[in-house]
Amino acid sequence: MNIEKIETYRIAIPLHTPFKTALRTVTVAESIVVKVTCDDAIIGWGEAPPTHVITGYSLASIEFAINGIMKPLIVGESLLNRERVFEKIHQSAVGNSSAKAALDMALYDCIAQHANMSLANFLGGYNDTIETDYTVSVNSPEEMATDAEKYIDNGFTALKVKVGKDLIETDVKRIEAIRKQIGPDALIRLDANQGWKAKEAVRAIRKMEDLGLNIELIEQPVKAHDIEGLQYVTDHTDTPIMADESVFSPNDAKRVLESGAADMINIKLMKAGGIHQALKIAKLADVYGVECMVGSMIETKIGITAAAHFAASQPNVTRYDFDAPLMLSGDVIAGGGVTYRGKSIEIGSKPGLGIDTIDRQFAVK
Structure with missing residues (x-):
């Protein structure tokens, strides 16, 4: 159960009503979607929205962290050794919690599918x-x-x-x-x-x-x-x-x-x-x-x-x-x-x- 491929792309979905807080107003939901494909054909999905005023990350920084930093470290790794994989992700960069989260949830999706169980x-x-x-x-x-x-x-x-x-x-x-x-x-x-x-x-x-x-x-x-x-x-x-x-x-x-x-x-x-x-x-x-x-x-x-x-x-x-x-x-x-x-x-x-x-x-x- 090796990680074979990691892909990302951007999405944008308008909100039907503006979302207003003390920190920001949001009218469009933007995210980086992550698709992880394993060598046994299992596919896992994740996402990370940019929330500058809370996490400090942008679409560009999330994309770069996943594709430029984390992907090279874990492609080819076996998810049967998941603690090692998650440790590599966690130690790959200071911060970058949103990028890590998107990749993390896609990998957990793959792992639970391999176990033939819902993730919950x-x-x-x-x-x-x-x-x-x-x-x-x-x-x-x-x-x-x-x-x-x-x-x-x-x-x-x-x-x-x-x-x-x-x-x-x-x-x-x-x-x-x-x-x-x-x-x-x-x-x-x-x-x-x-x-x-x-x-x-x-x-x-x-x-x-x-x-x-x-x-x-x-x-x-x-x-x-x-x-x-x-x-x-x-x-x-x-x-x-x-x-x-x-x-x-x-x-x-x-x-x-x-x-x-x-x-x-x-x-x-x-x-x-x-x-x-x-x-x-x-x-x-x-x-x-x-x-x-x-x-x-x-x-x-x-x-x-x-x-x-x-x-x-x-x-x-x-x-x-x-x-x-x-x-x-x-x-x-x-x-x-x-x-x-x-x-x-x-x-x-x-x-x-x-x-x-x-x-x-x-x-x-």
Whole structure:
């Protein structure tokens, strides 16, 4: 089971509605798609979107890292020695987590197909079906409340609400308007995308607690490097705090967990460098009794299928943020992958990622 060929190409799919956070606005989902072919004719798929403001990588840098650095190191290697292959990828370059992730998920797809198991089962097999939240982009309080009501009416029971773009008093008004519009039962998760400072975050969260807005968790309230600030927010509020951009690697997770800087961790394959490293983060968090969310960037169903298989395999992954494919105007997977039924995502039992064919109409020529 040797790696015979690695190919990449670019894709672009418009979003049906702009995706707005404190860090960026996205109207088109761009990605590098990776195709790995083994000498036994097994084909594996992966992808990596450029997310400059979070990971720092562009389409060009991802392409070069895969084709110019990693491919020469692993073509011809046997996936039966997968630890050696993943070690080569991990040590091939500093950073480059998105490129590593795209290659990693394609290789895991091949390995699980060889084992004749779905990737979720190969990794542990904990859940067959999971439920995603849906993201409310940052806009005016009135527009966000209207969007939130629409998503609840569409059957979603958990909303991930973007804040942190402007005045913190406006963020409180946004959440007040949303809670009033959707009622008391739906879950509200806030994501500040590093948009607050520690003391103002505490002030805002306490205000929302006093107003009884019933926030399930707050994700990454402060800058990624500000672990002390993250710990300050965690220590001075009752609402659970989740680290996202503060945790790329297992070493980052170790620092956050040892210091008690956050109550939960959001694992993303594009930050971690793929499933191999993401498993280490999840297992380390489990040792500390910490639950995780698995989320994504603005990815197509290729990347989300890989992330969903990983997430479904781990018992301490209890929350899922996989709405990105629902925001796109098309599906790059022409057959197979995970299946969406409203908020529910069925993992499926086909070997590997279960991807049958890829629609090349989205390829950028």
